[in-house]
Amino acid sequence: MSEVIELASIHDVAKEAGVSVATVSKVINHYPDVSEKTRKKVKNAIALLRYRPNVIARGLVTGRSWTVGVLINIPFTNPYVSMLLEGVKTALENSGYDLMRLSARLNDPDYSFADHCQSRNLDGVVVFGVEKEHRCIQELIQSGIPTMFVDTDVTGHRAGNITTDNRSGVHMAVQHLYELGHRRIACLAGIPGQAVNDSRLAGYRDGLQAASIPYRADYVLAGDYSFESGLTGMQELLQLDAPPTAVVCTSDMTAFGAIHAIEARGLTVPEDISVVGFDNIFEAELFKPALTTVNQNIHTIGVKSIEELIAMIKNPDYPPPVVMEPASLVIRESTARLVGSEITR
Structure with missing residues (x-):
């Protein structure tokens, strides 16, 4: 005949720790108004007695599902x-x-x-x-x-x-490219109407305005933050009579696609075109060239x-x-000074 193991109750824990049942409940439910000394005593008692709270009962008492x-x-x-x-x-x-x-x-x-x-x-x-x-x-x-x-x-x-702070993040990216001598700065944007995309586009316009660079509608293309939208968007930009010398992308994945399109045309990043991403995902630092990006x-x-x-x-x-x-700009290898440019205000 197998031995029946009697499970400890919350009352057993309270008795072992020398506290009230209400205090044990507060510790279990992570309430802040319990001293660290008392919290430690309760946790030690829980470990000693191998107490396991009944989730269903806990929910009935607290009114939560946790x-x-x-x-x-x-x-x-x-x-x-x-x-x-x-x-x-x-x-x-x-x-x-x-x-x-x-x-x-x-x-x-x-x-x-x-x-x-x-x-x-x-x-x-x-x-x-x-x-x-x-x-x-x-x-x-x-x-x-x-x-x-x-x-x-x-x-x-x-x-x-x-x-x-998406707006200031993209503004910083445009300012960085301007200080490197770029004046033809494009933007591979995200999904139209989304708050994130609207904020990043506003930051792009802010950056252009601060640098006294005229806004060009043909330099702004909508996408969906994916590699594929960066690829096709950059291909379209490269077909313009005066293609951009730099591009701000509203995601790192879009930037990876843009760089692929640039290199497929026999051009190089950043020597021919500088590229900035947004997100600073783990892969941004490992990509070749390592991606300059807005860190969130x-x-x-x-x-x-x-x-x-x-x-x-x-x-x-x-x-x-x-x-x-807050956003910040992480400068890596995918942006460089425009060859032959003179930086003037």
């Missing part, structure tokens, strides 16, 4: 996504929350993303890559489910957002999106956060 969802509506093969999710993972490791990856049928007129989240009893959700005008996003905001949007400038009673703190954005989401979950009165992370 699960947050993440909806990312761009391919997971995009390096940006892996860096963002690594930040999400870092923030969740010691939070007490689990993560559920969500799929969304955004083109289904009968589908409700808010209902999808509520049916899974999610405490909150992080959303990335969905147009702010989309019906599902508006339903989610109105539902009151705590939500953090990444790179989407929408807010609501229980919804905040986090992004990079992707990992930090992932971390803060979860930290702010949990703050909203824990406190219904927590103001919906609007967070803007």
Whole structure:
């Protein structure tokens, strides 16, 4: 006959640690108002007794599922996504929350993303890559489910957002190219109408205006942040009567495609054309030539999106956060002074 192992209860842990059941609950649920000394005593008791909280019971007591969802509506093969999710993972490791990856049928007129989240009893959700005008996003905001949007400038009673200072980032890129002597500076942009793309295009125009360079519509081509859009966009720019000597790309993947197109024409980067990316993904430093790019703190954005989401979950009165992370320019090998130019203001 097998031996029946009696599982420890929260009362056993409280007795072993010499504290109240409420204090044990606060430690398990990561409340901040417990001293480090008491927290250590409770954790030692939990380890000694091999106590495992009952997730269902915990949810009944706290009114939470201790699960947050993440909806990312761009391919997971995009390096940006892996860096963002690594930040999400870092923030969740010691939070007490689990993560559920969500799929969304955004083109289904009968589908409700808010209902999808509520049916899974999610405490909150992080959303990335969905147009702010989309019906599902508006339903989610109105539902009151705590939500953090990444790179989407929408807010609501229980919804905040986090992004990079895209405008100043691209402005810095244009200024850098101008200081290298470039005057024919093109832009391989992203998806028209998206807040991120609009901000980066505004930064491009800011940079041109600050340098007294006239705006040329034929130097600005829309894309979708992919390698392929950089490839085809650069091919089109190279066919112009006066092709650009430099190009700002609104993603590193687009920049990689642009460089491939330039080299396929027998030209070189940066000797013939300088190229700047945006994101500073891991591959940017390994690419040949190493890519000059606008750095956004992707990992930090992932971390803060979860930290702010949990703050909203824990406190219904927590103001919906609007967070803007600073951008910076990382200068590498893909940009150089224009040969034969004289830099003048």
